[in-house]
Amino acid sequence: MEWAASADTIGVMTGPTLLPPDPNFAHASEETVWRALVDQVPEHWTIIAGQHLADGEREYEIDLLVLIPDHAIVSLEVKGGSVWVEDGQWRQASREGDLVIDPVRQAEVGKYAARRYVEGDPRWSRGRVHWSQGVVLASSAVAQDFSLPDLPRRLVHGRDDIDALAGRLADAARANVDGHRAPTQEDCDLVAEILRGRALPLRDVVAMAAERDESTTRLTAEQAMLLxxxxxxxxxxxxxxxxxxxxxxxxxxxxxxxxxxxxxPRQRVALLCNSIGLASYFKRELAGERYNRRPALVGTFEELAAHLGVTEFGTRQDTDFWEVELPRRMGELAAELPDGKKFDAIIVDEAQDFADSWWVPLLRSLVDEETGGLHVYSDENQRVFPRFGRPPVQLVPLVLDHNLRNTQQIADVFSPLAPMRMRAMGGDGPEVTFVPTPAGEDPVDAADSCVDELLDEGWRPEDVARRASGTRCRSTCRRAKGRRGTGTPSGTRSPSSTGTFSGARGSSGARSCCASTTPAPTTGRRRSSTSGCRGRPTGSVVGNPELITAMGGPDVARRLRIG
Incomplete structure (x- = not known):
């Protein structure tokens, strides 16, 4: 039966599978043939345009690969312009002159390359099916009695054949001179799947966040000038x-x-901060530096005390020890320290959390207390503890007013909480999401669900930080840490950073932050800002709408679309 006899059936179909759906063509003749086939073939056919293949020896390109269930897989070489055969050679007219071409060989080697690739794929275990080939001369006429030893008339299609090309391809495939079985619909579907490739890189949220991180870790012109x-x-x-x-x-x-x-000359430097998390980050970042080219001490105020010789420490709740007894003891030990153990310069990040009494032992730890380097980095709005000490020396104030870490969306939501107007420079990203929880419902459980969604999107546990306020979160932190343990398997579903708003600065490397909110202390507004700004490319806020509004204010609530 001629394919043209099925024209009525073809007319009611919705169209074939096109790979790619909207291809780019190197030559107009290829597009002409492709459009003719798209208009003619039934929906269970597949047309692949511009299929590229490569092996260890060369590269191949198939102009059109037509997958015809119950017939064959056909490799088509399309030639435009004036094409003819002269002295046994195929020729094609061009602006540079007549070119010697071999469309038959091109169609054949393309067919074999595709067949080898498909049959070599581990997903293919169906044996060999019928593969065929053809040449389409989009602008040249082909006589009905045309014949070449390597190209019978049924395998070459001229300009007058294009209106019935689909039927001609089906008729030619029925000849099946190689004797292999015709491919089924399932065979054709699998061939199309294999030719798309396998184990391809997917849209990777971690990779995109890493790229954003790389841009934010490069100093801006403003920072370079300050440096x-x-x-x-x-x-x-x-x-x-x-x-x-x-x-x-x-x-x-x-x-x-x-x-x-x-x-x-190189200086002996101490890099200090208040939080353990930030100190750990500093140590990781500096671990690759040569021993004689990295700071002599990196750590917290407590670690400076240990460096000076303090061996016994009070409990975290013993304010008198940390703000009176320990600084006094450190000052005494620093005064006795030889110059070789002292520092040419001390750099303090999170200085807003250093008590007044802490600065005395710091200054005494300098080789020169009068002129030694003291470089302080602070933000009163990120103060965690009810203290704000000032060094007892004059410092030249410099201001940074660009937000480099957060995306425009995160910066916009939390900008009302910032102590100054800041220009967002962190690039574009997804909107900050708000997950409301009814009054009386535990928002930490809802935050856990947010974490699971982030992990399902492709974030790794070490990329996710979940922060909460209030006493309820502390038991949750212990629960999460217990679930991870010290020998956490790689498949853990727990975020790597789980804690209170107060500890949020230790998670500044987290690329995705999900903040859960329970009744907050009086510092809730400030701590909400600190925690909310930890997320770099994406962030979520979870909690009771009224409580979020009370903590963040009406501007933050409006930006979160609360109410």
């Missing part, structure tokens, strides 16, 4: 809101001073 200024000034305080790059600048300054730069 130059700090090389000329030994006593500086750099102020900036969350996400302004203070921590990155402090880290870079520590590297520069420890290495020596611009003709200046």
């Amino acid at each position: 130059k200024v700090t090389r000329l000034l030994n006593r500086v305080e750099v102020r900036g809101g969350a996400g302004s790059g203070k921590t990155m600048l402090a880290l870079t300054q520590a590297r520069v001073l420890a290495r020596g730069a611009d003709g200046r």
Whole structure:
């Protein structure tokens, strides 16, 4: 039966499978043939345009590969313009002159390359099916009695054949001179799947976040200028809101001073902060530096105390020990420290959480208390503890007013909580989501569900930080840490950073932050800002709408679309 006899049936079909759906063609003749086939063939056919293949020896391109269930898989070589045979050679007219071509060979080697690729794929276990080939001369006429030893008339299609090309391909496939079985619909579907490739890289949220991180870790012009200024000034305080790059600048300054730069000798540097999480981040970032080119001490105020010789420490609740007894003891020990153990410069991040009494032992730890380097990075709005000590020396104030860490969306939501107007420079990202929880319902459980959704999207546990306020979150932190344990398998579903708003700064490397909110202390507004700005490309806020509004204010509520 001629394919043309089924024209009525073809007319009611919705169209074939097209791969790609909207291809780009190198030549107009290929598009002409492709459109003719699209208009003619039934919906169970598949047309693949511009199929590229490569093996260890060469590359191949099939202009059109037509998958015809119950017939064959046909490789078509399309030639436009004037094409003819002269002295046994195929020729094609061009602007540069007549070209010698071999469309028959091109169609054949393309067919064999595709067949080898398909049959070599581990998904293919169906044996060999019928593969065929053809040549389409889109602009040249072909006589009805045309014949070549390697190209019978049924396998070459001229310009007058294009209107019935689908039927001609089906008729030619029925000849099946190689004797292999015709491919089924399932065979054709699998061939199309295999030719798309396998184990392809997917849209990777982690990779996109990593790229954004790389851009934010490069110093901006503003930061570079401040860094130059700090090389000329030994006593500086750099102020900036969350996400302004203070921590990155402090880290870079520590590297520069420890290495020596611009003709200046290497310095013995201490890089200090208040939170354990941030100290751990500093240590990881500096671990790759050569021993004699990294800061001599990186850690918390407590670790400075240990460096000075303190061996016994009070409990975390013993305020008198941390703010009176320990600083006094550290000052005594620092005064007795030999110059070789002291520092040429001390850099303090999170300075807003250093008590007044802490600055005395810091200054006594300098080789020169009068002129030694003291570089302080602070943001009063991120103060965690009810103390705000000031160094007992004059510092030159410098201000950072660009938000480099957060996307435009995160920066916009939490900008009302910032102590100053900041320009968002962190690029574009998804909207911050708000997950409401009814009064009396535990928002931490809802936050856990948000974490699961982030992990399902492709985030790794180490990319997710979940922060909560109030006493309820502390038991949750212990629960999460117990679930992870010290020998956590790689398949764990727990976020790597789980804790209170107060500890949020330790998760500044987290690329996705889900904040859960329970009744907050009086510092809730400030801590909400600190936690909310931890997320870099994406963030979620979970909690009771009324409580979120009370903590963040009406501007934050409006940006979260509450109410």
